[in-house]
Every structure is written in structure tokens, then in C-alpha cells.
Amino acid sequence: MIIVLLGPPGAGKGTQGERLAARLDVPKIATGDVLRAAVRDGTPLGLEAKAAMDRGDLVPDAVIMGIMKEALAAPSAANGVVLDGVVRTTPQAEGLRDALTDLGRAVDAVLLFDIDEDELVRRLSGRTTCDACQRPFFGRQPGETCESDGKAGVLIRRKDDEPDAVRKRLQVYRDQTAPVIDWYASNGGKLVHIDALGALDDVESRMLNALGLPASGQ
Numbered sequence: 362m363i364i365v366l367l368g369p370p371g372a373g374k375g376t377q378g379e380r381l382a383a384r385l386d387v388p389k390i391a392t393g394d395v396l397r398a399a400v401r402d403g404t405p406l407g408l409e410a411k412a413a414m415d416r417g418d419l420v421p422d423a424v425i426m427g428i429m430k431e432a433l434a435a436p437s438a439a440n441g442v443v444l445d446g447v448v449r450t451t452p453q454a455e456g457l458r459d460a461l462t463d464l465g466r467a468v469d470a471v472l473l474f475d476i477d478e479d480e481l482v483r484r485l486s487g488r489t490t491c492d493a494c495q496r497p498f499f500g501r502q503p504g505e506t507c508e509s510d511g512k513a514g515v516l517i518r519r520k521d522d523e524p525d526a527v528r529k530r531l532q533v534y535r536d537q538t539a540p541v542i543d544w545y546a547s548n549g550g551k552l553v554h555i556d557a558l559g560a561l562d563d564v565e566s567r568m569l570n571a572l573g574l575p576a577s578g579q
């Protein structure tokens with residue numbers, strides 16, 4: 362299955378995408394993770410993307426298309442993929458459709474994570490992220506150690522989780538990503554709304570239910 366996760370920053374796409382990818386036994390691709398790793402490693406991609414990311418702006422569509430195509434062509438994606446935050450503009454949605462058409466494939470479902478802005482600001486302002494595995498934590502401080510990935514990563518506060526950048530990212534979402542919702546609604550109609558508020562297990566159940574998959578463990 363090829364699943365696109367849409368929704369504002371902080372809606373839980375990463376966490377739920379991880380669960381869904383494990384459930385489907387396919388990789389999760391998150392352009393944000395790829396870009397942050399490139400910034401950390403100082404690669405040309407990272408150098409190109411860093412300033413826009415720190416401001417909370419989007420990086421150019423052409424950069425995203427390159428990452429997207431490479432990920433889709435990887436043997437690990439042969440059985441499907443969960444795309445987290447990969448489609449953020451209408452040209453990217455069109456680019457994904459065209460890239461998949463070239464591979465004889467298509468998006469199976471688009472899950473839109475619905476959540477209100479007050480909750481997003483609350484979540485993002487309390488978030489730290491592992492600099493190695495990129496897992497998010499809430500209620501833990503920068504400098505603490507992440508034990509979850511075996512690499513002993515350090516928790517950092519993402520620059521784009523600072524209040525000014527969060528406001529900018531939400532504005533960018535409204536201006537550039539929200540139109541993607543209408544695009545999917547009128548190009549195939551595979552868009553499903555997921556109530557993203559509540560306990561992680563509850564949101565996961567709604568997501569699996571929306572895809573017609575049995576709950577985890579069944």
C-alpha cells in the first residue's frame with residue numbers, strides 16, 4: 362500500500378506513520394527526517410535546505426521530488442510505503458502522482474490528521490527530538506539521552522519548534538499545504554479524515570479502521 366499522511370506539524374504524523382509502517386511492514390519515508398540528517402551531516406542537500414528549515418519555510422519542490430523519487434525506487438519500497446510530510450504543495454502532489462504512474466503504481470489512501478491549532482502549539486512548544494533517531498519526546502529536556510534507538514542520541518530542541526518558527530510553519534501549512542487536501546479530494550477521492558486528538562492507541566485504531574485493517578495484535 363502507498364499511504365500519504367497529511368496534516369499540520371505536530372499532528373502526530375511521524376508517530377502514527379511509524380506505527381502504520383510497522384503494521385504494513387513497509388518503510389516510512391519522512392522528508393523532514395531525510396533533510397535533518399543531511400543538515401546534521403553537512404551534505405550539499407543539507408546546506409541547501411538548512412536556512413529554509415530553520416525559518417519554518419518549505420524547501421523547494423525540486424529538492425523534495427529528488428528525495429521522493431529516490432525513496433520510491435528503492436527495493437525496500439517495492440511492497441509499499443508510508444509517506445510522512447512528503448507532500449506539502451500541489452506541485453508535489455502532482456509530482457508524486459507522475460512518479461508513481463511511471464512506476465505503474467498509485468496512491469492507495471491519503472490520511473488527513475485533523476487537529477486544532479492550540480493543541481499543535483502546545484505540543485510543539487513542549488517537544489524535544491532525538492538527534493540520532495529523530496523520535497519526538499514530550500516533557501523531556503534538551504541534553505537528556507534517548508535510549509530508544511541504541512545509538513544513545515541526545516535530545517535537542519528543533520530550531521523550527523521555537524515559537525516564531527512554529528507560527529511560520531502553521532502559516533505555511535494553511536497557505537501551501539491545505540490546498541493539497543482539495544487536490545486529493547478532487548483527484549481520486551481517496552482522502553480520509555482522522556481525528557488526531559487523544560491517546561496514541563486511539564488515534565492508531567482510528568487510522569487502521571479508516572484503512573479497513575484489523576487493530577494491532579489481532
Ligand code: AMP
Pocket residue numbers: 370391392393394396413414415417418419420421425445446447448449450453521530
Ligand atoms: P517536518 O519534520 O516534516 O516537520 O519537516 C521539517 C522541515 O523540513 C519543514 O518545515 C520544511 O522546511 C522541510 N520539509 C520537509 N518536508 C518537506 C516537503 N515535502 N516540502 C517542503 N519542505 C519540506
